[in-house]
Amino acid sequence: MRRLELTGLEGLGEVVRGNSVGQLIHQACSRLGISLVEGDILVVAHKIVSKAEGRVSRLDEIEPSAQAVELSGPLNKDPRLLEVILGESRRIIKMGGGTIIVETHHGFICANAGVDLSNVGLGHVALLPQEPDRSAEEIREEVRQLSGVATGVIVSDSFGRPWRLGTTDVALGVAGLKPLRDDRGKNDGYNYELRAAVTAVADEIASAASLIMGKRNRVPVVLVRGCDVELEKGSARELLRPEEEDLFRKF
């Protein structure tokens, strides 16, 4: 029987700048009696990665630009928050109804450039990691050194999407796994050659982990065991649809 098992690694405590996330994960595994094995994937909420990397700003230290002040009225947002959002953005994709959708410097298209006030302490905002693939690779390397096991690592965040309500978690950074599974050209068992058969497995793994993380559970890391993915070098950039192939970026 095909099985998939997800376990929340709780009790990591408050993560602060300079912490080694890999070490915290290793300690949590020891405390919970979990031995990592080949093929395990660790999904890490970006929030603790951002905290460990110092990607947290204090709002009262932000001086909003004229553009941030101008947008703050129609968007009904704190101009200092908007200043941080604009600083993280390559361009604005769409605004309306109090929502600002941007393309971040990484190439992610999401609300607020991923800048977030929750789970970070009052008066503070967390930014996305600067290079989430590198963050994932560092965690993978730390865990490998401490445990001797090379796991896959996904750094995740909750993104909204057009047309459907509610967020689902996606992969911002990956290490040690291919984020897409491409079944095109393979046979479906009915002698039909599959065409539209590229699956965003890293995003699906992030979404699965989100079911345990929640927003209020303080479970920032989830161990996923039994996942049938290619454990090779990969990058979350592979998940980004090139602009010229995107029907919903050009207006």
Add this chain to the structure above:
Amino acid sequence: MRRLELTGLEGLGEVVRGNSVGQLIHQACSRLGISLVEGDILVVAHKIVSKAEGRVSRLDEIEPSAQAVELSGPLNKDPRLLEVILGESRRIIKMGGGTIIVETHHGFICANAGVDLSNVGLGHVALLPQEPDRSAEEIREEVRQLSGVATGVIVSDSFGRPWRLGTTDVALGVAGLKPLRDDRGKNDGYNYELRAAVTAVADEIASAASLIMGKRNRVPVVLVRGCDVELEKGSARELLRPEEEDLFRKF
């Protein structure tokens, strides 16, 4: 420790019109030695639901309309397939690069109105179930009668999305669970009142199940155990963003 366990129910065999999907699931559980328990959620690939409900068309019985013939050139698609797609659509949202994104009669926005040539037999296409919530409710009721346990049921499909490559599975129909978890107004543990905190748990559960289903595994049903969702009456329509709140529908 928070845990989530997913098990693929394989060996359902070829599903044909008139089959009771609930009965097939019950038989698979018996054969695999699985006893359902309260809180279990069954994720069912829409493909077998469509087959059981007779939502399969033979392409050689389709007479394409003038519009289908006209679109077939630029989209590089079989005009008969396009005829089926247009018949399932309320309107076309966007076309380009060989892709047609429509709004289905249900209100789903997706490529090809969910009409699909894979895993259905050469020369055939599977359509989405006509009322996926009702399909889910029927499966729930069949399973409940046979096993005595009221499970949650999700009928799923793989949808593409703007901006990111690869499909992720989403919920087309639900029964016995709330598809959205709304944490707005609750405290994040840092005395911050959560705002953007509505999670599409049904879509995340569908995505998690997709990791086991795959496109070629012939595992059309996945049992999800340990999921922290509200087991109340719900509808997948709750997942549809109202048009007037959607930044990416009006052009």
